Amino acid sequence: MLIVKDLVAEVDGKTILNGISLTVNPGEVHAIMGPNGSGKSTLANVLAGRDGYEVKSGSVLYKGHDLLELEPEERAREGVFLAFQYPVEIPGVSNMQFLKASVDAVRKHRNQPELDSPAFMKLAREKCKSLSLNPDFLKRGVNEGFSGGEKKRNEILQMALLEPSLCLLDETDSGLDIDALQVAAEGVNALRDGQRSFILVTHYQRLLNYIVPDYVHVLSAGKIVKSGGRELALELEAKGYSWIQ
Amino acid sequence: MISPNDWKQQALNQQHTRLPWLHNAASQSAFAAAELPTRKTERWKYSPITALLQQDYLARSASATADETCARARLADLSNASRIVLVNGVLNRALSDFSDLENQGVITLFSMSNPEQRELVNQHLGTACNHSQHLFAAFNDSMLNEGLLIHAPAMQKLAQPVYLVYLGAPQAEPALAQSRVLLVAEPGAELQLVEHFDSCGSQANLFHNHVTEIVLQPNARLRHIRVQVEDEALVHINGLHIQQARDTHYEQHGIAFGSQLKRNDVNVTFTGENAHCEINGVFLSKHRQHIDNHLNLEHAKPHCTSNTSFKGFVTDESRAVFNGRIHIHKDAQKTEAHLNNKNLLLSKKAELNTKPELEIYADDVKCSHGASIGQLDEKSLFYFQSRGIDKASAEAMLCLGFVNEKVEQIPSPAIQQLVADRLAAFFNDVDKLKSLWGM
Ligand SMILES: Nc1ncnc2c1ncn2[C@@H]1O[C@H](COP(=O)(O)OP(=O)(O)O)[C@@H](O)[C@H]1O
Ligand SMILES: [Mg+2]
Numbered sequence: 001m002l003i004v005k006d007l008v009a010e011v012d013g014k015t016i017l018n019g020i021s022l023t024v025n026p027g028e029v030h031a032i033m034g035p036n037g038s039g040k041s042t043l044a045n046v047l048a049g050r051d052g053y054e055v056k057s058g059s060v061l062y063k064g065h066d067l068l069e070l071e072p073e074e075r076a077r078e079g080v081f082l083a084f085q086y087p088v089e090i091p092g093v094s095n096m097q098f099l100k101a102s103v104d105a106v107r108k109h110r111n112q113p114e115l116d117s118p119a120f121m122k123l124a125r126e127k128c129k130s131l132s133l134n135p136d137f138l139k140r141g142v143n144e145g146f147s148g149g150e151k152k153r154n155e156i157l158q159m160a161l162l163e164p165s166l167c168l169l170d171e172t173d174s175g176l177d178i179d180a181l182q183v184a185a186e187g188v189n190a191l192r193d194g195q196r197s198f199i200l201v202t203h204y205q206r207l208l209n210y211i212v213p214d215y216v217h218v219l220s221a222g223k224i225v226k227s228g229g230r231e232l233a234l235e236l237e238a239k240g241y242s243w244i245q
Numbered sequence: 246m247i248s249p250n251d252w253k254q255q256a257l258n259q260q261h262t263r264l265p266w267l268h269n270a271a272s273q274s275a276f277a278a279a280e281l282p283t284r285k286t287e288r289w290k291y292s293p294i295t296a297l298l299q300q301d302y303l304a305r306s307a308s309a310t311a312d313e314t315c316a317r318a319r320l321a322d323l324s325n326a327s328r329i330v331l332v333n334g335v336l337n338r339a340l341s342d343f344s345d346l347e348n349q350g351v352i353t354l355f356s357m358s359n360p361e362q363r364e365l366v367n368q369h370l371g372t373a374c375n376h377s378q379h380l381f382a383a384f385n386d387s388m389l390n391e392g393l394l395i396h397a398p399a400m401q402k403l404a405q406p407v408y409l410v411y412l413g414a415p416q417a418e419p420a421l422a423q424s425r426v427l428l429v430a431e432p433g434a435e436l437q438l439v440e441h442f443d444s445c446g447s448q449a450n451l452f453h454n455h456v457t458e459i460v461l462q463p464n465a466r467l468r469h470i471r472v473q474v475e476d477e478a479l480v481h482i483n484g485l486h487i488q489q490a491r492d493t494h495y496e497q498h499g500i501a502f503g504s505q506l507k508r509n510d511v512n513v514t515f516t517g518e519n520a521h522c523e524i525n526g527v528f529l530s531k532h533r534q535h536i537d538n539h540l541n542l543e544h545a546k547p548h549c550t551s552n553t554s555f556k557g558f559v560t561d562e563s564r565a566v567f568n569g570r571i572h573i574h575k576d577a578q579k580t581e582a583h584l585n586n587k588n589l590l591l592s593k594k595a596e597l598n599t600k601p602e603l604e605i606y607a608d609d610v611k612c613s614h615g616a617s618i619g620q621l622d623e624k625s626l627f628y629f630q631s632r633g634i635d636k637a638s639a640e641a642m643l644c645l646g647f648v649n650e651k652v653e654q655i656p657s658p659a660i661q662q663l664v665a666d667r668l669a670a671f672f673n674d675v676d677k678l679k680s681l682w683g684m
Contacts, residue, residue, distance in 0.1 A: 092646030
């Protein structure tokens, strides 16, 4: 699914990712943990194609193709999905319009028939319900005035609608209380189908109680300094990050 | 092109059949005394009236015939409203539907008014507007031979909105259209007014000079929607003058497209305590349009509040001006006044001048003012793109979203629909978005 090799990336001339290698096979769940500022969001953003991150060396193969060649929207259409750490508020564009435009673009690219408005509406309502979101929330501006939990669940909602192959979740757990966390985790687990892959970026291991990863990697100063199984997360929780750096 | 002075002389020499019963006979001299906008006039600094001087608009009055099919297609679907349609300033009965309110004496043409109504007109006309500063209002006054009186009776809530449509029809040669509205809301009256400025066909030969005066007597409430979506070739100068007595409530939602020259003056004066004014607007200009918004809030009495919020969308080679002045007089203690103007400037060749002004002579007040000019937000664009939406469509959606935030506040679904349709057409033809707009 994804092969990252010796990835080095800069922001404003400052090296943030310092030689990252990571292989994610179909159906796998990888957790990336690490202290604040270690480069977790940067990695997620580089994979999603955000401007301002300059890849200096290394490569990223996604489904056998060079991912770094693609525009962000092309990556999304090809099935890469980034759930933002800080989802953006867009007043004046309704969540419904936004979701529809996004699903239309992705389906068109995949040669799937366009969903007409009623069909889309129905689908979006169902997904809302499964994420305990009030359907009224589709009429509101994108993330406008949403609580932290609502914003994160909105990301999961988008993910559910777009049916990506590779899901990057950047601190989807932060700012969620335990109930909201469970709902979000259920939303993610519902998408696990043995083919779809996940990279969970998180600072705390709490999320991993609900979404059980196959692998855990520890990122520090832009490098993966340790990899292991699920137990590594528990160890990190008990000992903190300092023993690893 | 003639000089501004010659233009004024020509305007003063117009043959005019002013309504004989109008008392404020000083109007001709008021017009003569009014200051002519030149490059040195602060209030017109960024809006030269060149467009007005290039064609001989004063040569004739615009004809009042409109293509009926086109005219009907312009109307908003306000089924229960009392509709008054003016074509180039002249009432068109066939397109209008307001007999209920006409029979009740709530709406009347000046020319058909009864003695009581005439007295009302004479009592209020021109009182909300300082003619020496508003040359075009003075000009409007000086030639006044018709107008519309809306008289909301005391303690009554008008169930139907009053829907005024000002339609411009194409002219073979340069021509002038003037229109005038006086709204008097008696104590405790409550109503909704929709003013919709629109056109059928090119307005290349039209100069529309309009004045609306609003007098709110104690405890009156008015909701006012203003939509200006005319053809871009038009020259339109518009004065809106509002007087608010004690405990009145005025709320405005407006949208205005730019044109060859468009000037909107909004002037609010508090003449009593405890009054509240809320003004929400958005202006858009593209191509080589010009739009100038001048707001002036005279807080002359204590305990009044005003909240003014404007957005501007400026692109291509257009020019836009926003000037919002809050003037808090010495006695106006406990005033609360806020004003802001947020703009999206999309093109390097476009120009925007925004200037919020705060003049405070009282010491116990709460005020804020601010303006900002920005481009499309990079984070928002990436958010769209990361969801598979191409950059061009993302830009288009963000622009529409920027404007929509104001449109959503218009308290009328029918007008929201009308505005949405017109906005789609507007954006469809923005040079910068032309190749991009895929909706
Ligand atoms: N857009 C940016 N401009 C400048 N520095 C940045 C930017 N994004 C991230 N950084 C820097 O990169 C480092 C890693 O940040 P980030 O990837 O957000 O870490 P994490 O998500 O692990 O907390 C930090 O030192 C941060 O300050
Ligand atoms: Mg982060």
